[in-house]
Amino acid sequence: MNESMLRRLGWAVLVNSALMGQAAAQGDSDLDAILGPSESPTESTPPASAPATAEAAPAPAASEPAPAATAPQAAAAEPAAGEAAAPEAAASGPRTVKNRLTEEIVVTAEKREENLQEVPTSVSAFSGAALDAKGVADIKDLQLITPGLQYDSMASYSIIFIRGIGGDAFQAGVDSSVATYIDGLYLPFTFSAAQALGDVKQIEVLKGPQGSLYGRNAIAGAITIKLKEPTKDFAASVLAQYGNYNDAKTKISVSGPVPFTDQSLLYSASFVYQNRDSYTTNFFDPNEPDYHSYRNRGYRGALQWDPIDDMQFGVAFYDLKSQDPDSVATNLLTVAPLFKAVLTPNTEKNKSGNVSSIGVFARTRIFSAYAENKMSDYFDAKLIYGKTAANSTILFDYDSAPEPVLDISAVPNRANSESFELIFTSSAEATPDWLEYVGGFYYESTKKTGRYPATIDPLAYGLNIAGSAVLGSPPVLCQIYANIGGDCSANADTNKNILVNVPIYGGVANKAKSFYGQLTFHITEKFSVVAGGRASREDTKLLFAGVGVKLVIPQLGGGVLTTPQLNAIQYAPQQKTFQSFTPTVGLNYKLTDDILLYYKYSEAFKSGNYNGLNINNPPTRVEPELASSNELGFKSSLLEDRSLKLNGAAFLTTISNAQLQTLSLTSGGVTKLQNAGSYSVYGAEGEVNWFVTDALVLGLTGVYLKGTYNNFTGQGFNDLYLNQNNIDFSGKTTVRTPKFTGTASANYTFPFFFGLDAELAGDVYYTSGFYYTANNSLEQPSYYLLNARFGVYDPRSRVRVTLYGKNLNDDTYYTNAYRQDFGDTVIWANPRTYGVTVSWEYGN
Template sequence: MPALAQSPDAPAEALPTIPVAGEPAAAPSTAAPREESGALAEVIVTARKREERLQDVPVSVQAFSSEQLDARGVQSIRDLAEAVPGMQVTDLGGYNLIYLRGVGTDVFIPSAEPSIATYVDGVYFPSGHSLAQAFGAVERVEVLKGPQGTLFGRNSTGGAVSVWSKNPGQTPETSVQLSYGNYKDAQARVYTNLPLSNALAVSLSGFYNRRDSYYRVDNGSNEQLPPEIGRGGRLKIGVEFSEDLNLVVTGIYARQSGTSTTVSANVNPTPLLGITLPAEIRDYVTTANSEPSLSTITRALYGQLNWHLSGVDTKLLGSYYFVKAFDYVYDFDGTSQPIATYGADDEYQRFVTSELQFTSNADSWGSSWLKWVGGLYYLRSDGGYKPGYLRLLDAVQLPTTEQIGALPLGLGDLVLSLLGNSPIPQDLTFYFTGLLKTEAYSGYAQATASLTSWLDLTLGGRWQRESRKLVTSDVSDGNLNGGLTRLYSFPQEESTARNFSPKVSLDWRPAQDLLIYASFQQGFKSGTYNIINIFKAPTYVEPEKVTAYEVGLKSEWFNHSLRFNTALFENDIHNLQTGFMSFTSGGAINLENAGKARIRGLEVEALWQPLPELDPGLLLGGNLSWLHAVYLDYDDGRGFGELTGLAYKSDCSNPGSPACHPFSGNQIVRTPKLSSTLTLSQSFELGQGTLELAGDWYTNSGYYYLAQNTPDTFEPAYQIFNAHLSYLYQPYGLKLTVYGDNLGDERYNLAQFHTDFGREDSLAPPRTWGLRLNWDF
């Protein structure tokens, strides 16, 4: 069935481009299988929208199969950070903030979309709240490093993460996973594939996760934090209309509730606030008076119509994606005092996309030396807050109309007349309604020509036009009548940006199993508006552009028992988009451009089977990333004064003035200079099964959370050690695993949140352990 498993006439290399796809089932390589006893497993990736061996792709990619993800306990994008050096995933207010090779986004609002494009089955999932953060049952995950502007389009200036699930097929199969660990961590996952006829197949997957919070509340209220609960499902339907025409349709629904990183503790109050409030020094204890919470709902529907013709494969793609966050409460000051609370009653994003794609196949002209892909793409989206809020001084109750009217000497009548007889505010709560609409068009093409048997040239480019419109930006307060009184509205704003992102790559194969490549490419991140505006009008944030240069080597040695890959690169960033959280500088969140930045780095990856004959089950692996990431031109940024803790905006028009606080030369936020992973696994046959013992060690040199690079904004170096022991009983397809994560019980943060009130920390999970059962039949 071509829709479900590729037909002999369909090229195995033809794969969909964004935004949607039912990806063809991973086909085996067309090359002869290796027979050497020391051969490492082949890895098939789709970094160039074609199925290719990882070692044949002139792009920096790390790929993980479903078995590798399970073995390492990777359940979400957040967990990938320990497996991919150079990738940093922090969390803030329930948003996953992803940095890759020093490029990322540090703002947690819908209008500041990530710089690392995330896809599930080719569908663009741009929200940090979305289902893309929880993988469920998948076939593989690919992490593409560096700008991917030509094939992946907008908002991929740092790279892309592609999550692929299985397509329905003609082979019935079912997979069940159950696990239980400390903190009452219970997880269940099921996947099944059902062929209903020769022309119709259906697959269904679902998951349910529940875990108690790592934190406890100590604010005198006897409250308990809710558990983290996630559940969802995915339905895929594959239909074959003819040998050359087929359709795959997918529906996804997921819901998450709990606290995520809305729970935190103020560990370093500002000098003014610290006079009356002590720092919280206890691990996993919060004194927040506003009970933290966050719930999200994700819905997606997407489809791919495939039409195989002689000389070209045509795909028609379409998707609808919606994510909503509600019951969103974050204690903005992080203390037991009722000072400030940030939240949202309705925060959402909605995307509609379509694409027409053309791909060369085996019957195309020049197919022996030329491969190409191209298409047209359209996106429409809207999203924002309806509304969000910032509440100050919870305990302060403003006087009622009757109380004001009762003031003596006619003062009450005077005050009421000055207020224009409008409803009296109930408290000091500011409600902000900010909605942003986007419309984007693009066209793209990329071709690879084999100039000789050992030299390939790739040329590509993507042109795009995007318009952003701030349709609503209102500020209101809650009145005693139970409604909202609009205080003022900021004017609507609209902007249009055009961009062309080129790519050039030269691939040289001087010997078998040796690839040397050099590439030049650019990426484009959309300009936008801040949709949280309380005291100042929104301004347009210019698009971010990244120009990347890279040289790399991919190789295998010693009868395919050693795989060694390395890359040396430079990213030049213009108009780096960055954020700053402060109540006193215009509202809860500021969004601005940081001028120019530069990132230079080196990556090394190795996988070694040291004793292929004596001990073929022994594998050693290692990855390393070194980054030198600095701001080159950032003299007008925002920071907090070390003596007062109050926010400032640097003004270096007079370089010698006290108002000048240049950040040029400082290290880019959320970017460690050094991160590395070492892995070791030993497996051997035991009875009718296989026993495996494995461990991995991750180290991070530390990084800053604010561009001002002061000591209190630094996350110190930390190390994490994970291990597992598993036994696979072959006759029944049963695998039992005992696992332990963060066995050293290391203390490090998923988030530092710096505000006018101090530094709030959200700690990463402590030592966790459990038992996991997999059953495949």
């Protein structure tokens, strides 16, 4: 099959996939979503081995692989796509297989390209091939391979912590404490960010405050995701994955030059579809034990234009949809004393008593464009523009129990943002050898709104509580009421009572402007100094906030009558301007050519906000969150051939005016943000990657953390689960701060039968546990996860088949937990999963 035919096949497959996706959208009222698995395996090649010498090229850094084979070696080792290996190659001696983890990594943590081991800050970086080799198919899997990272989701909101610093709020107007970038574009939304990975080129996780270069809301760190660019030659890939829970995932992508453009205009397009059963089933309703399926669908298209050398333009569009019941399938683990006779707790793993309609239905659309100019003799410049629209509808059982006492939905949450960033970096040709710099200007305008209808049966609710309190359980008052034709169960299907629907709504807008810059002075060949900062101004406005009310009245002949909504309370808009300057200072010393020592002081700023979802209290302002951090670290390449990469850091981060969430109706709203006085987290981390041979890579990571609230008197729950003010949390351990977290991994590639290559990999992740609440009353116990993969790759056809298993020990843990009015609520994490992935690639 020649290249022309392959191009036609690629276009046909793409069009057919789009039509299939459209049909799925029309047939499914509920859903779809995003870029799919990041499983784009690279061809393993058998480079010739050479003895190590002092002049040999450096071995790879941790997560940063050994140098690729030279061009002659590669030509000799790699047959053309689709061709059989030459007989001479087979007869030349024992065949070796190069590990995919040895692919070289160049990072842009300081917004310019640098070797991972030369960057004076703590960064974990992974290529697309490395992510695939490590079994990372979703961005949330990053926490299993990244020291100090926690990545969970709740009701489509991403909950991200790095080194015990982060934010656990899940409401429309709240920003994340970790800045997330896709292809250089900042995503200002916490919801819809936890999507499956697409055709990923590289992911970097930057740890510690990144206020100078990565700006607003990077007090814990930043995550940058780079997707694959269009290619100058035609390329295509297909991936299919099948697993338990009827998991089926397909990804198709094509890339190449637009015809008749002489390779100056390039395109790429990809389509992803995934569907599986929910990990959770309904234990309370045997007639409807299944929740909605988990479903993703999305597509991405990109164009790149190179009109002349050193100038490039590009545009991309993403349309990502998702449907997820698992992130809202809650369980009432412990019932508050007042409701023990009313609500049913559940401690059985992956079971829930929520109504069958629960789920999250989200969509994110992103348009981005950039222009890059390297023609100037003095600097390189890049302009990035982005426009993002996201919405999510959340059907949520607030009380988390089978009894439908209180349901709260978000119908819908909406967020729109427009931004541009202009970046200047020093040019090597015109800048003195002793100086490097980067700087720029950033502007963003964002609007976020949310509407949360709360539905309650006041009669059944009151009778349950009154009957339990006065006459004991079962509530005799409910039995009497049922005997005269009433309904004390508040069952949504048989309810005969009048329901009260209370929509709570609010909206926040933000305009952010900032100038930033960073200079690196090379004082000597071994010693350098870094100085930088960011000046920011943010205008934050509470656009509207209020509470409505309407009645839902069952009719004798069936159906219901809904009264018009009455806007019972309307709060006045508010506005506040926040300004900040966040500096960065660093000292770097090359002890030897293979050992870098560094010290870094950095600050970051998280925007102030408003509590826009209020029932009985006027909206209150939330002050900006400030972070300051000291980090002392080293990066080293040890052994004679520099194959042992040992990196480590010790750090202390202090947060002032920390923004913490309380989930309680009696707090004045559905959820409420409050400022903690301050807290500190100190700790140390280490990462070892040993490239034993070109085929065997061993890894070991460990992070120790100690977090304490220094001065925090605020709102929370007492022992009776009643929300109250002026609780002193000082001296308590900070939330989501495990004392120890670590991962041990091994990846081995070797020749298999019939000219095939094999890859055997496994890892063990362990955490000592942590607290979810500031008063340390709700705890995640320690747990470990065992993951393994075995794959076979045909270098001639470039087909890879991989068997995988995650959480093979089937340990029990939570993706989220919180305390609310009715008790302690948890969401169970994924059980044991396993399956097979088949992929094929053509071209580069």
